[in-house]
Amino acid sequence: MGKHKTPMLDELENGPWPSFVSDIKQQVEKGKHILKDAPDDLLGVLEMSYEDKVTHWKHGGIVGVFGYGGGIIGRYCDQPQQFPGVAHFHTVRVNQPSSKYYTTKFLRELCDLWDRHGSGLTNMHGSTGDIVFLGTTTDHLEPLFYDMTHELNQDLGGSGSNLRTPECCLGMSRCEFACYDSQEACHQMTNAYQEELHRPAFPYKFKFKFDACPNGCVASIARSDMSVIGTWRDDIRINQEAVKAYVGGELKPNAGAHSSRDWGKFDIIAEVINLCPTNCMCWDGSKLEINNAECVRCMHCLNVMPRALRIGEDRGASILFGAKAPILEGAQMSTLTVPFMKMEPPFDELKELIEKVWDWWMEEGKNRERLGELIQRKSMQEFLRVIELEPDPRMVDEPRSNPYIFWKEEEVEGGWTRDIEVYRTKHPR
Amino acid sequence: MPYDPSNPLQDRITDIGPKYFREFFPPVIEKNFGKWVYHEILEPGVLVHVAESGDEIYTVRVGGARLMSVELLREMAEIADKYCGGYLRFTTRNNIEFLVSDKAKVKPLVDDLKSRKFDGGSYKFPVGGTGSGITNIVHTQGWAHCHTPAIDASGVVKAVMDSLFDEFGSMRMPAPVRVSLACCLNMCGAVHCSDIAILGIHRKPPMIDGEWIDKLCELPLAIAACPTAAIKPAKTASGLKALEVNAERCMFCGNCYTMCAAMPLADEVGSGIAILVGGKLSNRISKPKFSKVVIPFIPNEPPRWPSTVDAVKKIVDVYAKDARKYERLGDWAERIGWERFFEKTEIPFTHHLIDDYRFAYTTWRQSTQFKF
Ligand code: HEM
Ligand code: HEM
Ligand code: HEM
Ligand code: HEM
Ligand code: SF4
Ligand code: SF4
Ligand code: SF4
Ligand code: SF4
Numbered sequence: 012m013g014k015h016k017t018p019m020l021d022e023l024e025n026g027p028w029p030s031f032v033s034d035i036k037q038q039v040e041k042g043k044h045i046l047k048d049a050p051d052d053l054l055g056v057l058e059m060s061y062e063d064k065v066t067h068w069k070h071g072g073i074v075g076v077f078g079y080g081g082g083i084i085g086r087y088c089d090q091p092q093q094f095p096g097v098a099h100f101h102t103v104r105v106n107q108p109s110s111k112y113y114t115t116k117f118l119r120e121l122c123d124l125w126d127r128h129g130s131g132l133t134n135m136h137g138s139t140g141d142i143v144f145l146g147t148t149t150d151h152l153e154p155l156f157y158d159m160t161h162e163l164n165q166d167l168g169g170s171g172s173n174l175r176t177p178e179c180c181l182g183m184s185r186c187e188f189a190c191y192d193s194q195e196a197c198h199q200m201t202n203a204y205q206e207e208l209h210r211p212a213f214p215y216k217f218k219f220k221f222d223a224c225p226n227g228c229v230a231s232i233a234r235s236d237m238s239v240i241g242t243w244r245d246d247i248r249i250n251q252e253a254v255k256a257y258v259g260g261e262l263k264p265n266a267g268a269h270s271s272r273d274w275g276k277f278d279i280i281a282e283v284i285n286l287c288p289t290n291c292m293c294w295d296g297s298k299l300e301i302n303n304a305e306c307v308r309c310m311h312c313l314n315v316m317p318r319a320l321r322i323g324e325d326r327g328a329s330i331l332f333g334a335k336a337p338i339l340e341g342a343q344m345s346t347l348t349v350p351f352m353k354m355e356p357p358f359d360e361l362k363e364l365i366e367k368v369w370d371w372w373m374e375e376g377k378n379r380e381r382l383g384e385l386i387q388r389k390s391m392q393e394f395l396r397v398i399e400l401e402p403d404p405r406m407v408d409e410p411r412s413n414p415y416i417f418w419k420e421e422e423v424e425g426g427w428t429r430d431i432e433v434y435r436t437k438h439p440r
Numbered sequence: 441m442p443y444d445p446s447n448p449l450q451d452r453i454t455d456i457g458p459k460y461f462r463e464f465f466p467p468v469i470e471k472n473f474g475k476w477v478y479h480e481i482l483e484p485g486v487l488v489h490v491a492e493s494g495d496e497i498y499t500v501r502v503g504g505a506r507l508m509s510v511e512l513l514r515e516m517a518e519i520a521d522k523y524c525g526g527y528l529r530f531t532t533r534n535n536i537e538f539l540v541s542d543k544a545k546v547k548p549l550v551d552d553l554k555s556r557k558f559d560g561g562s563y564k565f566p567v568g569g570t571g572s573g574i575t576n577i578v579h580t581q582g583w584a585h586c587h588t589p590a591i592d593a594s595g596v597v598k599a600v601m602d603s604l605f606d607e608f609g610s611m612r613m614p615a616p617v618r619v620s621l622a623c624c625l626n627m628c629g630a631v632h633c634s635d636i637a638i639l640g641i642h643r644k645p646p647m648i649d650g651e652w653i654d655k656l657c658e659l660p661l662a663i664a665a666c667p668t669a670a671i672k673p674a675k676t677a678s679g680l681k682a683l684e685v686n687a688e689r690c691m692f693c694g695n696c697y698t699m700c701a702a703m704p705l706a707d708e709v710g711s712g713i714a715i716l717v718g719g720k721l722s723n724r725i726s727k728p729k730f731s732k733v734v735i736p737f738i739p740n741e742p743p744r745w746p747s748t749v750d751a752v753k754k755i756v757d758v759y760a761k762d763a764r765k766y767e768r769l770g771d772w773a774e775r776i777g778w779e780r781f782f783e784k785t786e787i788p789f790t791h792h793l794i795d796d797y798r799f800a801y802t803t804w805r806q807s808t809q810f811k812f
Contacts (some may be wrong), residue, residue: 024560026602268571
């Protein structure tokens with residue numbers, strides 16, 4: 012049994028959902044990890060926080076490995092005497108494979124590595140995507156990194172004011188909606204920008220995420236400074252026989268996603284035609300028609316009838332910039348910037364765009380200013396100029412309503428230099 | 441040769457990045473990559489994907505606590521060896537997916553997963569998280585590892601998932617409900633765009649560690665960190681350089697503490713939970729939406745946070761009963777109007793919910809259209 016009394020945490024062993032407390036306790040008892048006291052003392056300090064209702068981690072902590080400016084989050088307990096096992100409790104971010112497929116062999120190698128150098132506790136995975144090794148001491152960091160690179164051929168992820176670990180949806184590996192290879196794009200961008208990922212050189216953090224369609228299974232539009240979201244620009248492919256099979260009840264709407272409740276018989280008019288946000292669909296009782304020119308590719312009809320409707324064949328991605336959490340200037344989602352770009356390896360056009368954006372932000376961005384805030388401060392127009400894109404009505408939800416319009420001097424005939432005396436010859440004081 | 445501390449740069453390998461994902465594909469996935477035709481949810485937690493070639497891959501999705509031990513990871517590896525040829529993956533919401541190529545093994549796998557429990561009695565691998573149900577809660581570090589939280593993460597998530605457990609293993613919501621949690625408003629995760637979001641907030645301004653602040657902090661950085669310009673330079677009684685917080689202007693975001701260790705603000709009774717609802721990030725039917733604050737404060741109540749659990753449950757129940765098929769929580773609230781949302785959920789509307797940050801005006805009602 013553990014060495015600390017944890018009556019409150021013990022309560023969290025009850026109930027059906029997997030209990031992190033039970034799991035940590037099993038690591039205390041069975042684990043072969045080197046930092047013997049760490050899981051036990053983690054429970055101890057967590058119990059203390061449950062009593063005090065305040066965290067017991069000291070502010071900040073700067074640790075790392077030679078050659079890199081990030082990848083490890085330093086952490087020290089503010090009660091080291093009572094909980095020596097977590098006096099140092101640093102987190103190591105390990106760059107996960109695109110969309111998190113593993114073989115058991117590799118998973119075990121990771122476990123063995125972490126047993127030799129840490130607490131035996133992990134986060135699978137951090138919200139940015141990394142495999143998170145939770146809790147080790149400073150003297151283990153270099154040996155851990157050495158073994159990880161030499162034995163596993165595996166690198167750290169990002170932290171600090173740099174490119175963070177990119178992440179993607181599972182894309183073409185197991186989804187019929189994928190409009191480009193989000194995994195390959197994610198992998199290639201991660202490798203192309205290793206320097207930017209490991210050595211902080213930016214005003215603040217920067218994230219890439221890759222969704223292969225507008226369903227957004229990796230939430231790129233909300234959680235990345237650059238969101239690459241797959242789409243198509245030709246027609247939705249319709250299999251009329253399969254549409255009839257949905258109408259006839261042989262196929263389950265939305266692949267059966269609502270099947271635990273009786274929503275009545277599938278009604279194509281109510282569930283598809285009338286919910287289309289642009290009203291561009293039509294069903295006459297035997298044939299489904301889509302006015303594709305008016306479709307905004309919201310995915311609804313494809314999601315409801317995946318066996319009847321398929322994405323088009325002229326595929327690529329939309330690129331949006333600027334999402335961020337509220338600090339400092341308020342939360343933002345990414346703004347549509349490039350409506351359509353082809354997405355074929357080696358993704359040269361995308362790289363060119365990324366580098367233009369970085370050049371500008373690295374030059375103009377203030378300390379700890381996210382890209383989305385810089386665009387707000389300097390204007391969307393300025394952003395478009397530096398990345399050399401023409402303005403397009405697709406980039407706005409609506410045109411401005413205030414008339415406080417800036418004009419460039421060269422746009423106005425005669426320029427701005429005027430002589431009041433000339434004016435006075437026609438308009439006496 | 442192991443690492444040599446006397447010569448740290450010898451044999452150093454850097455910039456190799458992640459492993460190539462294709463090394464980890466099951467053969468069926470490798471063969472049918474990019475050639476999937478359709479999928480079906482066979483039952484809660486079980487999917488089948490069918491390729492042009494006619495090949496099938498079955499996926500069994502199980503809940504994960506995200507914070508997990510290597511012992512548990514090894515148990516997953518054992519299961520994946522037995523049923524899945526040694527292949528598994530993790531999802532973007534931290535569930536685990538066992539990938540089965542042999543249809544005959546699906547049922548034995550599901551039965552096996554459902555039978556495994558921790559000593560304390562909770563399921564190790566509950567099957568579910570698909571379709572229109574409630575899947576895993578994306579969450580953060582909390583009191584287990586971070587210095588800026590207002591609440592714990594793992595504990596609150598466990599308490600809420602226990603109460604929503606039946607919805608994880610079924611698909612009877614009008615649309616998927618995404619619940620997320622962040623323990624401070626840095627929002628490491630998806631809190632600002634989730635159907636239901638649990639957010640740690642403070643309600644007391646930071647304290648100033650006057651004797652230390654100039655030694656520990658770059659004072660201009662702390663001043664620049666404040667969204668409401670509540671911080672200005674000051675001197676302590678003993679003449680040291682320090683900072684001063686105008687308490688009237690501070691809204692307790694904690695960003696100054698992120699920048700400056702001498703400005704802690706967490707508090708036993710001051711800190712707690714705000715609930716936001718109505719965000720989404722798919723483009724399905726309606727555009728992505730931010731979540732909106734509907735409950736400004738619930739106290740921290742470890743270990744099971746009963747008031748928070750009740751509030752979430754109540755919102756879920758009312759939504760499930762009232763919303764139309766395919767309607768996300770935010771779509772529903774906007775259709776019926778926020779005044780109806782508060783009436784139906786019986787949540788009191790207080791002054792804290794009216795926006796007063798910068799362009800707040802756009803969130804007030806410039807119209808005579810409202811419901812009594
Ligand atoms: C102070 C200590 C902090 C800790 C311990 C912390 C911890 C973390 C961790 C572990 C992750 C997941 C990382 C991964 O998967 O690799 C994360 C993600 C994130 N952090 Fe923090 N964080 C801190 C500060 C901040 C600050 C100051 C901000 C913003 C101002 C922030 C915003 C975020 C966001 C938005 C994400 C999620 C990004 C995504 O969804 O991909 N964090 N944080
Ligand atoms: C050179 C500057 C401006 C001129 C010559 C001008 C002229 C006029 C005229 C001729 C009207 C119609 C009056 C009527 O219906 O009898 C009007 C109405 C109005 N103006 Fe201006 N205006 C100017 C600037 C502004 C500015 C700067 C504002 C506000 C910022 C403004 C706000 C309004 C409003 C609110 C109305 C009433 C509109 C309504 O009846 O709905 N004006 N203005
Ligand atoms: C067959 C399986 C799946 C289907 C059909 C599916 C479908 C979708 C759809 C349609 C959305 C957007 C829903 C909406 O906003 O209306 C969505 C969102 C999302 N999906 Fe999936 N999904 C599946 C599996 C997964 C898995 C396995 C994961 C992660 C492990 C995942 C993660 C997400 C995330 C993170 C979002 C956005 C979540 C949010 O709104 O907070 N999905 N998915
Ligand atoms: C209404 C339709 C859909 C809904 C509501 C939905 C919902 C979700 C949800 C909730 C997840 C996260 C699951 C979790 O981790 O617990 C998810 C993930 C995922 N969905 Fe969907 N989904 C929908 C349609 C689809 C479709 C049609 C596909 C593919 C054809 C798909 C492919 C995926 C994939 C591949 C993931 C895993 C993403 C990852 O882990 O990286 N989804 N979906
Ligand atoms: S974002 Fe689209 S393509 Fe990617 S997994 Fe989700 S539904 Fe499939
Ligand atoms: S994808 Fe959306 S906009 Fe396009 S036809 Fe289908 S429902 Fe309508
Ligand atoms: S949300 Fe805040 S408290 Fe929680 S892990 Fe992120 S920075 Fe720390
Ligand atoms: S807590 Fe936030 S609002 Fe208050 S002084 Fe600090 S930075 Fe400013």
